[in-house]
Amino acid sequence: MSSTTTNRTDASVNGTLRRRSTETKAAFKTTEFIAYVVITVAVLIASLVVDGNGNGDNGAGGDYFRADRAWFYVVLLTIGYLVSRGLAKSGSRDHADA
Template sequence: MSTQISTASRHDATSADGVIRRRSAETKAAFKTTEFIAYVVMVLGVLIASIVVDGNGNGDNGAGGDYFRADQAWFYVVLLTIGYMASRGLAKAGTRDSSDA
């Protein structure tokens, strides 16, 4: 009653009853995850906010300057990107390798 490893893929295994079962160590593709969707929505929100928000007398002593500048918006996009990359790294780090079974 030994388990044989299929030569088709290192993630395929033939069980004792002869059924080939796929054991995969990978997480979902990045674009299928909820954190990717949240990342895209937040990036679009930051960029749209930087376009829409201006300082025309709305709380900034009447100077009329740009209240949410493009460099600030891109800084926030970079921070969001770092957070997204860290979350994907943690998701990948939490998966088991096929040899852990």
């Protein structure tokens, strides 16, 4: 046996812990999140503004872009965003002290 043995694990270097990092950024720092928020707001504003006859009052034309359809599109956008974040995170690991 040697007289100088160190009880250092692979995780520590010179007595300090090494921190592993992830491959992906936090969700709020990504362009996907910014695009998701902008498009969601745009869909909701469009559903508020658009009507059947194009002049702003509720005439015989009806409402072409109703609230239920707008919220359906928001749900689809949310599903798409969650899938994209899931794919981005699928191959990465979370921060962990080794």
